[in-house]
Amino acid sequence: MNHGFVAVGCATPPMHLANCQENARESFELMRKADSAGVKVLVLPELGLTGYTCGDLFYQDTLLQGAIDGLDTVLQATKHLDVVTCIGLPLQHKGKLYNVCAVIQKGRILGLVPKTHLPNYSEFYEKRHFTPAFAGLETVELLGQSVPFGTGITFACKDLPALVLGVELCEDLWAPISPSLHLACAGATVICNQSASNDIIGKEPYRRQLIAMQSAKLLCGYIYTSAGEGESTSDVVFGAHQVVAENGTILHQSRYDQGLHITEIDVARLVYERRRTQLLPTEQASITIPFSLPMTKTALTRYVAAQPFVPQGKEHRNQRCHEILMTASLGLKQRLIHTHAATAVVGLSGGLDSTLAILITALAFQMMGKPMEEIIAVTMPCFGTTNRTKSNAVVLAEQLGATLRTVDISSSVRSHFKDIGHNMDDHSVTFENGQARERTQVLMDVANQTGGIVIGTGDLSELALGWCTYNGDHMSMYAVNTSIPKTLVRHLVDYLAQDKRQTHLALTTVLEDILDTPVSPELLPAVNGEIAQITEDLVGPYELHDFYLYYLLRWGFAPSKILRLAEYALGNVYSRDVMVKWIKVFYRRFFSQQFKRNCLPDGPKVGSVALSPRGDWRMPSDAQSRLWLEEAEAL
Structure with a gap:
């Protein structure tokens, strides 16, 4: 992490639809693999502990409890890992169901972020099951922990102040006023997006351009991971699209290639660009949750041009x-x-x-x-x-x-x-x-x-x-x-x-x-x-x-x-x-x-x-x- 380079990972594990314990196992094995490879921030797909395509099974208490048990399994199996991980699950709160990203590290739930924009058109019908994110911030008791729950949460690294994480989920990216806009204005330099975006003709390049443009507009890093094999193919297919962008540049992209993919985001470079341009207005986060990471040297794998003034190709x-x-x-x-x-x-x-x-x-x-x-x-x-x-x-x-x-x-x-x-x-x-x-x-x-x-x-x-x-x-x-x-x-x-x-x-x-x-x-x-x-x-x-x-x-x-x-x-x-x-x-x-x-x-x-x-x-x-x-x- 010296010089501001942070190793980040996208990982799409094989999905075992509605089998929460098996999904938990796939998740923590990828977390262990990422941690041993020096990854500091890992993003897993949307609703990864249950699967995105469970449909009306989301009404079942058995599945909802299975997701919580699966999260507990992941926390117990990874309590000694440094990697900060975004993992998805459905969460019931005050009689309503939310599509949630749990940000976890070392057996601790740092925060829970609900999805703000729920797609309800064409092949999507999320409002049938889920409720959009509420305004403000609450605290929930989950697995014996008091956890902040809401939007506008940022996660700040005490050891590398330039590393501040924000979270949005899938459709949030596509919305005209996305949560990441407010998160970046609140200081987030890296946006994590766990997604379940299906594949149809022409969607992949549009999605890639959208991610690149969002990272350019917000002068941020953007980690995007989508669902893949194992999700239901009754009507749609998911291609495990994974993208990492930094200030408009695609650092990594993979598709139809499940597993762990690693690159590095230069958060010091992003902070410099924000300081130089002064483009982002200042907002307050709902809450900033601190976490610690060991200051290890990040091995570089990202492309660095030998002649930066000369375009390649x-x-x-x-x-x-x-x-x-x-x-x-x-x-x-x-x-x-x-x-x-x-x-x-x-x-x-x-x-x-x-x-x-x-x-x-x-x-x-x-x-x-x-x-x-x-x-x-x-x-x-x-x-x-x-x-x-x-x-x-x-x-x-x-x-x-x-x-x-x-x-x-x-x-x-x-x-x-x-x-x-x-x-x-x-x-x-x-x-x-x-x-x-x-x-x-x-x-x-x-x-x-x-x-x-x-x-x-x-x-x-x-x-x-x-x-x-x-x-x-x-x-x-x-x-x-x-x-x-x-x-x-x-x-x-x-x-x-x-x-x-x-x-x-x-x-x-x-x-x-x-x-x-x-x-x-x-x-x-x-x-x-x-x-x-x-x-x-x-x-x-x-x-x-x-x-x-x-x-x-x-x-x-x-x-x-x-x-x-x-x-x-x-x-x-x-x-x-x-x-x-x-x-x-x-x-x-x-x-x-x-x-x-x-x-x-x-x-x-x-x-x-x-x-x-x-x-x-x-x-x-x-x-x-x-x-x-x-x-x-x-x-």
Whole structure:
């Protein structure tokens, strides 16, 4: 449970209809199995001690007493288990019958929650037997225990305050105003739903979407378990649908597969999102019942993307690439119209970032119906420029139909170094940044000369690390790549390289060669005509930095939790020592380089993570990194 991960389980035992003792046995055996597997919260199906389809047998005192005896059997058999379990039974109270979820742990009934919304249409006729939940809270005596009985109950873990459980039953989820809405507003971070939802054509995807949407709306985890084999098939069939969702994402789904299914909900992540968005109003629970759990380490089985900015699956990735390119090019289009820009000036290096910038510019020009020759592509070779990148820049500009201008800045940089007394053999930061600033000056002046604006090429990953020259490539008049991380830049360029609507053979060929070129600022002299300066050798793998950046900004995770996830997702690629080395570099650079981000030019936000000082990330330039680095150093 450290780092906020809680192992949760869905379990659909074989149903022995109206045989309460046999159902009790199936239930406690699954509870034992779940507990031994480290599960902390387990949800069993609706009316699991009797079966959902007992019909008019629910009128029989024998069945009702059998359910209570079955519950007693479960409590006695599991009195030493930590797992908090939702188990269903019919319960008579004040002459009325309720469809109830009993929340139990260590032989204790923590609370009883009745079903609020009873379906009474089509194949459902629950109001024939059951009464909807009453308002308020009462106490009932059951099996020698005084137990809270009613709706609005939350169950809070004393050892992990972020874990607060709420319960609703089946149809409650489908109601316009569901109990889970009020439970979430009362602090519940995980909603447990025991259900008996039959299977008909089209119902499964609708049910899954409903669960995902509920977890997204309420910023919660949602554990859903439905009835399966053994229920009566006289008129309907139950498929043991089990779903676990977290904030709109399906973590686990199974169907026609009875037994125990386990995944993990990150309750710390949910609490962070609620704190960040402040979307949920505050309500008071009817009562909050405490329980304790041992703070053990939760083994991770849930999916964690190695590249969280990059969608999985080609179709999904292509759809996302199209959306990003449309967003960025629409933003640029509006800026060009608003500024009455005659041209767009792009510094073209032959690298990935400047390639993406000019491709986005070309898309914006297509939208506007502007001639491509009004894109001014400027190549500015200097000491580190290789023939490969220079020729790729030339071919790219030509294939796009842009106006190509080559400005060799070598002599002006030498003159500048002479003016400030810098030795040409001193390849320090002055040597590198002098070239970057000279290039920016050229671009700005060309923009003035042609009545245009300079299009920025720097990406989100570079801005996070401060891997840009202040008042050099750091500056532009509109930065189209500003919220696109490096791991995604490659996929965007590849998408356009393969998009036959946008490219033809010659353009595809040069884009593929650019994709194959090592990432480099080319600010140090080439060696035998080859690139001498590989960015990732200097600042670390962008794959790691983008992973760290995503979980730092999007979820506010601490270094130790980020490293744990990195090991889980990327441990087959990088060793722990390598990850620790670069996470320290990441935090040092992220904090020390904020001054560059606090004066960024405008640029379109395309994803959930961005660093604009006017939008997503407001951080003082003088913020100290000590707390984060101390934790990183301890790793």
